[in-house]
Amino acid sequence: MSLDNITVAVRARPLLTSESKFIPWVIENNSIQQIDEDKVLIGETYVYDEIFDVNKKNEDIYNTTIAPMVRSAIEGINLTVFAYGATSSGKTYTMNGTRRDPGVMPRIIEDIFNQIQMCNQRKFLLRVSYVEIYSEVINDLLDKNNKDLKIREDFNNCVNYNPTEK
Numbered sequence: 001m002s003l004d005n006i007t008v009a010v011r012a013r014p015l016l017t018s019e020s021k022f023i024p025w026v027i028e029n030n031s032i033q034q035i036d037e038d039k040v041l042i043g044e045t046y047v048y049d050e051i052f053d054v055n056k057k058n059e060d061i062y063n064t065t066i067a068p069m070v071r072s073a074i075e076g077i078n079l080t081v082f083a084y085g086a087t088s089s090g091k092t093y094t095m096n097g098t099r100r101d102p103g104v105m106p107r108i109i110e111d112i113f114n115q116i117q118m119c120n121q122r123k124f125l126l127r128v129s130y131v132e133i134y135s136e137v138i139n140d141l142l143d144k145n146n147k148d149l150k151i152r153e154d155f156n157n158c159v160n161y162n163p164t165e166k
């Protein structure tokens with residue numbers, strides 16, 4: 001799937017020790033297909049802009065999919081990075097990462113501030129929100145007391161999450 005201003009990437013994570021050792025899919029380039037226990041291909045082939053196999057690190061994912069968009073954000077284009085998946089699929093690992101392999105959030109902050117430092121003739125205003133949508137409820141991940149937020153746009157089309165206006 002490829003839409004003009006949207007990049008859709010899939011990331012496979014290593015199996016957890018508690019999980020079955022049978023992997024019911026194969027990745028080939030940018031497509032993924034389901035297989036049965038005899039390794040016979042079944043069902044549809046799904047094609048994405050990027051598919052990252054289990055060996056890819058947060059650094060690879062950032063450099064391939066996010067870094068080019070950060071350059072556009074510095075030029076004033078709105079940017080949203082959205083991690084979607086079932087419980088334990090690896091959203092937090094991808095977004096926060098680890099000390100040895102930081103995820104999207106720490107990398108994007110470092111990248112943005114590095115690029116701002118190189119543009120000393122311009123002024124920047126940065127606004128950041130970090131929220132989760134869990135069972136259709138929006139919670140603020142930067143302030144655990146802000147729960148069940150409502151999304152609103154102001155007169156400038158800026159998105160606000162204002163818990164006082166539920």
Ligand SMILES: Nc1ncnc2c1ncn2[C@@H]1O[C@H](COP(=O)(O)OP(=O)(O)OP(=O)(O)O)[C@@H](O)[C@H]1O
Binds near residue numbers: 012013014090
């Ligand atoms: N690419 C990866 N490499 C190694 N371990 C991973 C990877 N992705 C996820 N894991 C591990 O898998 C487990 C589940 O990952 P994570 O907590 O990120 O899932 P989640 O989608 O955020 O889950 P939830 O929705 O329940 O919060 C964690 O133990 C995490 O360390």
